[in-house]
Amino acid sequence: MKIDLKNHAPFLHVTDNSNECDASSIFVSTKLNATYEQSARDHGCTKIISSKECLDVLAITNAIKIIGITGTNGKTTTAAAIYSILLDLGKKAGLQGTRGCFINDHRIEDKSLTTPPILQTIHNLKLAVEAGCEYFVMEVSSHAIVQNRIDGLPFALKILTNITQDHLDFHKTIDEYIAVKSRFFEDESLKLINKDESKIRFNRTNAMSYGIEHPATYKILAYSLKEGISAAVAKIDKVYDFESPLHGFFNLYNILAAISAVDMLGVAPMEAICEAVEHFGGVEGRMEVVSNDPLVIVDFAHTPDGMEKVLDSMKERDLVVVFGAGGDRDRTKRPKMGAMAERYAKKIVVTSDNPRSEDPQSIITEILTGMHPREHLHVEVDRHKAIEKALKLQGKNEVLLILGKGDETYQEIQGQKYPFDDREVVRELIAQWAKQK
Numbered sequence: 235m236k237i238d239l240k241n242h243a244p245f246l247h248v249t250d251n252s253n254e255c256d257a258s259s260i261f262v263s264t265k266l267n268a269t270y271e272q273s274a275r276d277h278g279c280t281k282i283i284s285s286k287e288c289l290d291v292l293a294i295t296n297a298i299k300i301i302g303i304t305g306t307n308g309k310t311t312t313a314a315a316i317y318s319i320l321l322d323l324g325k326k327a328g329l330q331g332t333r334g335c336f337i338n339d340h341r342i343e344d345k346s347l348t349t350p351p352i353l354q355t356i357h358n359l360k361l362a363v364e365a366g367c368e369y370f371v372m373e374v375s376s377h378a379i380v381q382n383r384i385d386g387l388p389f390a391l392k393i394l395t396n397i398t399q400d401h402l403d404f405h406k407t408i409d410e411y412i413a414v415k416s417r418f419f420e421d422e423s424l425k426l427i428n429k430d431e432s433k434i435r436f437n438r439t440n441a442m443s444y445g446i447e448h449p450a451t452y453k454i455l456a457y458s459l460k461e462g463i464s465a466a467v468a469k470i471d472k473v474y475d476f477e478s479p480l481h482g483f484f485n486l487y488n489i490l491a492a493i494s495a496v497d498m499l500g501v502a503p504m505e506a507i508c509e510a511v512e513h514f515g516g517v518e519g520r521m522e523v524v525s526n527d528p529l530v531i532v533d534f535a536h537t538p539d540g541m542e543k544v545l546d547s548m549k550e551r552d553l554v555v556v557f558g559a560g561g562d563r564d565r566t567k568r569p570k571m572g573a574m575a576e577r578y579a580k581k582i583v584v585t586s587d588n589p590r591s592e593d594p595q596s597i598i599t600e601i602l603t604g605m606h607p608r609e610h611l612h613v614e615v616d617r618h619k620a621i622e623k624a625l626k627l628q629g630k631n632e633v634l635l636i637l638g639k640g641d642e643t644y645q646e647i648q649g650q651k652y653p654f655d656d657r658e659v660v661r662e663l664i665a666q667w668a669k670q671k
């Protein structure tokens with residue numbers, strides 16, 4: 235990553251890659267590239283700084299309020315909700331995460347990592363400051379915490395969604411995963427913690443909370459999930475009502491976290507925040523209705539807890555579920571995902587997600603170890619064929635849920651990303667069959 239500099243002669247740019255260095259470079263040393271400092275010097279670099287110093291060099295440090303969101307699920311949804319409320323309230327804001335980077339409702343960077351390397355984030359912060367943004371909302375993945383991709387960032391607010399199972403391929407144990415997430419909350423920053431998430435450890439200085447089942451700073455008093463979400467939230471001794479078109483109990487947490495966060499930032503009165511959140515229509519690929527008749531929903535659930543939350547929110551309906559599991563990811567979650575589908579779905583098609591370097595069939599076999607032979611349990615390794623089979627299986631009044639890839643527009647197989655979009659496949663098949671009628 236290279237960022238050009240003005241008024242810093244003789245230095246013309248900062249970089250985090252020693253191979254890009256020359257006499258005009260400032261090398262930003264990070265946890266991951268410290269071993270390349272000598273290589274940077276060998277390429278002629280004479281100035282090496284930390285990412286914190288880089289924020290000062292680029293005059294970002296006190297210029298923008300950074301909101302960081304971590305947790306196993308809900309980061310993208312909660313971050314997008316906060317961003318939507320800020321824009322709705324007339325504020326200028328940036329958003330960075332799984333879906334890429336946006337500034338004031340314009341995409342400035344395509345999807346890359348949920349949390350990119352620190353210098354890429356600093357670059358996006360610089361663009362946000364130059365665009366007049368007061369706020370920068372960003373997802374903080376557990377990988378980013380371990381690899382310190384957030385080193386030196388002065389967070390104005392840190393938020394926890396939840397801690398369930400994911401990434402055990404990387405963190406090895408759930409205790410290590412919890413320890414990593416807890417590290418993000420060990421300082422005295424202003425923080426907003428999910429009070430119903432008991433596994434987190436955090437520094438209670440400047441800590442506020444949100445919750446549905448336990449006493450919290452922002453506490454849901456009542457809610458209905460009939461048509462979207464309607465709820466009453468108590469902040470200390472005052473009560474505020476809000477509505478959201480989003481579906482499901484899990485999204486009540488995301489919306490509550492977003493409302494609470496914007497209130498903690500002192501952006502506007504709670505009444506205005508609660509009104510603004512109604513205009514947040516959700517994130518593509520998260521409970522996205524692709525077809526109304528037949529009812530087909532695409533969702534990004536790719537962990538046992540994510541699947542449970544989504545399937546439980548639809549449990550009154552007869553469900554047809556298509557899902558797989560990512561290759562080169564946590565293998566222990568696979569049978570649990572199978573068991574979750576078995577618990578809620580009437581008809582199931584197990585298929586491939588992003589097999590990556592693994593054999594797709596072996597991933598499916600591991601999913602099946604968590605399931606029992608039964609009627610309407612189908613296996614189809616080709617995801618396109620699996621969706622086609624599920625659409626044919628879907629009976630009247632049944633709902634088809636296609637899980638795991640959400641708004642992804644590729645399928646990653648053996649290092650290649652082939653164009654693939656669950657939503658396009660559904661639309662094409664339905665249109666093709668409509669013509670044949």
Ligand SMILES: CC(=O)N[C@H]1[C@@H](OP(=O)(O)OP(=O)(O)OC[C@H]2O[C@@H](n3ccc(=O)[nH]c3=O)[C@H](O)[C@@H]2O)O[C@H](CO)[C@@H](O)[C@@H]1O[C@H](C)C(=O)N[C@@H](C)C(=O)N[C@H](CCC(=O)O)C(=O)O
Pocket residue numbers: 235250251252253264266267270273346347348349350351352375376377378381
């Ligand atoms: C497994 C993993 O996380 N790998 C990350 C790691 O790669 P790496 O350890 O190989 O690092 P590297 O490529 O050697 O580079 C490290 C640093 O040294 C520098 N370098 C390198 C070579 C050299 O000669 N000189 C030099 O200065 C590089 O410029 C870089 O700054 O450091 C890279 C640079 O920061 C990341 O891009 C890379 O993410 C890879 C692409 C990745 O796929 N990561 C995934 C697993 C990930 O992080 N996912 C999370 C979670 C998603 C979610 O579930 O939410 C995410 O945040 O997206």
Ligand SMILES: Nc1ncnc2c1ncn2[C@@H]1O[C@H](COP(=O)(O)OP(=O)(O)OP(=O)(O)O)[C@@H](O)[C@H]1O
Pocket residue numbers: 305306307308309310311312332348373395396484485487488519520521533534535536539540541543544640
């Ligand atoms: N608060 C929540 N609790 C549990 N599951 C959730 C919650 N919010 C969303 N989900 C489920 O998890 C999926 C991912 O949601 P989202 O993309 O907001 O999470 P994320 O934390 O950004 O995920 P990732 O780390 O993979 O980027 C959703 O499609 C939904 O199935």
Ligand SMILES: N[C@H](CCC[C@H](N)C(=O)O)C(=O)O
Pocket residue numbers: 536559560561563587588638639642
């Ligand atoms: N469909 C993806 C979702 C995971 C994306 C992200 N959370 C990651 O782990 O890279 C997979 O399981 O392959």
Ligand SMILES: [Mg+2]
Pocket residue numbers: 309310331332333348373
């Ligand atoms: Mg995300």
